[in-house]
Amino acid sequence: xxxxxxxxxxxxxxxxxxxxxxxxxxxxxxxxxxxxxxxxxxxxxxxxxxxxxxxxxxxxxxxxxxxxxxxxxxxxxxxxxxxxxxxxxxxxxxxxxxxxxxxxxxxxxxxxxxxxxxxxxxxxxxxxxxxxxxxxxxxxxxxxxxxxxxxxxxxxxxxxxxxxxxxxxxxxxxxxxxxxxxxxxxxxxxxxxxxxxxxxxxxxxxxxxxxxxxxxxxxxxxxxxxxxxxxxxxxxxxxxxxxxxxxxxxxxxxxxxxxxxxxxxxxxxxxxxxxxxxxxxxxxxxxxxxxxxxxxxxxxxxxxxxxxxxxxxxxxxxxxxxxxxxxxxxxxxxxxxxxxxxxxxxxxxxxxxxxxxxxxxxxxxxxxxxxxxxxxxxxxxxxxxxxxxxxxxxxxxxxxxxxxxx
Numbered sequence: 001x002x003x004x005x006x007x008x009x010x011x012x013x014x015x016x017x018x019x020x021x022x023x024x025x026x027x028x029x030x031x032x033x034x035x036x037x038x039x040x041x042x043x044x045x046x047x048x049x050x051x052x053x054x055x056x057x058x059x060x061x062x063x064x065x066x067x068x069x070x071x072x073x074x075x076x077x078x079x080x081x082x083x084x085x086x087x088x089x090x091x092x093x094x095x096x097x098x099x100x101x102x103x104x105x106x107x108x109x110x111x112x113x114x115x116x117x118x119x120x121x122x123x124x125x126x127x128x129x130x131x132x133x134x135x136x137x138x139x140x141x142x143x144x145x146x147x148x149x150x151x152x153x154x155x156x157x158x159x160x161x162x163x164x165x166x167x168x169x170x171x172x173x174x175x176x177x178x179x180x181x182x183x184x185x186x187x188x189x190x191x192x193x194x195x196x197x198x199x200x201x202x203x204x205x206x207x208x209x210x211x212x213x214x215x216x217x218x219x220x221x222x223x224x225x226x227x228x229x230x231x232x233x234x235x236x237x238x239x240x241x242x243x244x245x246x247x248x249x250x251x252x253x254x255x256x257x258x259x260x261x262x263x264x265x266x267x268x269x270x271x272x273x274x275x276x277x278x279x280x281x282x283x284x285x286x287x288x289x290x291x292x293x294x295x296x297x298x299x300x301x302x303x304x305x306x307x308x309x310x311x312x313x314x315x316x317x318x319x320x321x322x323x324x325x326x327x328x329x330x331x332x333x334x335x336x337x338x339x340x341x342x343x344x345x346x347x348x349x350x351x352x353x354x355x356x357x358x359x360x361x362x363x364x365x366x367x368x369x370x371x372x373x374x375x376x377x378x379x380x381x382x383x384x385x386x387x388x389x390x391x392x393x394x395x396x397x398x399x400x401x402x403x404x405x406x
Contacts, residue, residue: 004190007152008159011058015160018092019054020046024168024302029272030076034288034307036299039172041165044277044308048084048112050150050233051158051306055183056085057092058157059146064093073097075143077134079127079232080109081307087116098143100134102126106311128237134353149183149238159187166195168184169242174295175302177282179203179212179254180234182243184306187336189250202293203247203254204283207264215244216254230259230314233280235308255292262286267322278310284364324406330355331378331405334395338364338374346376346400353394356381 022042031038043051060074073096076086083099088299090097097118101110103124114120123133138145147154161184165172175192177185189201205213206229214222221244227235257265262279265286271276277285284303287293295301323329336342350357359379366375382388396404 004152004156004159004187004274005194006192007156008163008187011054011153011156012125012160012163014058014061015054015157018047018057019160021164022046027273027303030268030285030288034276034295034342035287036295036301038288038301038303039169040273040275040285040357041161041302041304042275043161044275044281044305046307048081048088049307049309050081050084050114050183050278050281051161051304051352052081053085053088054160055149055151055154055157056082056146057089057152058160059151060086060089060093060095062153064095071144072142073144074146075100075134075138075141076146076148077101077127077131078148079105079130080113080309081233081308082146083109083118083120084116084309085112086146087113087118091117096143098134098137098141100124100130100137102130106313108311109309112309142199149181150243151183151184155183155187155190155243155246157187158184159191161304162188162191162195164328166191169300169302170196171300172196172199172302173298173300174200174202175304176204176287176308177304178231178234178280178283178306179205180209180280181248182212183238184304185251185358186243186246188304190246193250200252201250202287203251204287204292205254205256206231206234206254206279206283207238207258210256211237212247213254213256216251217246217269229262229279229317231262231279231283232282233278253293253301255287257283257286257290257292261290261322263318264370265289266315266318269305270319275305275373276308276310276315277305278307279314281305281307327385328382329358330382330391331359332376332378332380332395333405334378334400334402335369335372336376336400338372342374343376349398349400350378350391351381353390354383354387355391 075098208229209227265282361377364374
């Protein structure tokens with residue numbers, strides 16, 4: 001742990017004129033909900049949209065400073081954030097960068113990596129397959145492999161976040177960190193336990209990728225066969241032995257959040273904090289919103305928002321579902337007699353109760369319909385559960401047959 005702290009101090013110097021010292025700011029709405037004083041470390045606003053640039057840049061800088069300056073280039077396997085960090089650092093030092101990504105990687109992250117000058121190779125159905133291919137290419141082309149989390153220089157780079165947080169606010173009592181491979185919590189936890197040993201360090205994993213939680217609780221490494229989560233940035237299958245040993249020294253607890261809770265946190269941050277945060281980045285907030293660990297009224301907490309590179313398609317789905325669950329949107333299927341004026345009669349009724357129609361689909365060919373009927377699918381903007389109840393009551397009173405789409 002001491003070694004990580006010393007390396008983090010050097011990493012902070014290397015990163016001083018490179019990364020953004022991101023804001024560590026008070027979150028009033030979340031603080032009120034949790035009955036605590038909560039601050040957000042906004043690494044979603046970092047240069048490449050995530051904290052990963054810190055570790056990647058620090059690692060490559062350490063290579064350039066040493067005897068290995070004449071390396072042919074660097075290579076990494078990544079689903080996105082580490083890729084952009086490596087690409088940025090390689091471009092900074094004039095090195096060739098090759099990034100191997102799973103074939104299903106969102107276009108946003110592929111394009112962003114290419115825009116930083118890296119060669120992108122799409123290979124495999126998941127990270128592990130991309131990782132294997134990256135090691136093969138590294139050997140074939142004599143490139144230095146930059147691991148996303150199992151490297152002391154990478155971990156130390158992530159630890160620079162803690163140094164910034166302590167400079168900004170030294171009396172934090174609890175920090176909450178998303179956990180994937182463990183490099184972020186290893187770096188931040190090591191620095192905090194060195195400088196502020198009484199601070200409680202809490203990690204957060206996704207339920208669909210909980211090998212870290214199982215391993216931490218059982219005190220021995222447990223592997224899982226597969227992972228699945230909307231938080232691709234923390235969806236790690238395997239537990240690294242060195243990082244696991246480090247957690248035993250600097251992590252106090254690891255908790256689990258499910259995808260539904262992560263989606264709620266993404267929407268909360270968008271609405272209440274005006275921040276776009278990816279699933280992994282929102283995991284820390286999800287753990288607080290859904291009471292995953294004990295919080296005392298006098299707690300002063302620091303939550304890491306690790307990244308903001310969310311796929312726009314995923315974000316739109318989360319918003320749509322969030323509006324439905326919070327009773328701000330309603331979707332209906334209504335059966336009408338297919339004749340002139342029928343649709344207008346329906347819309348007049350909806351207008352009379354203040355329902356704003358935002359989507360209409362008209363189907364008269366479904367085999368489920370009687371001849372002469374039409375099926376109308378409607379999307380409505382609503383003002384809460386009472387408003388939705390009024391809409392149902394009005395439609396029933398007017399003799400309409402309808403069903404709700406959840």
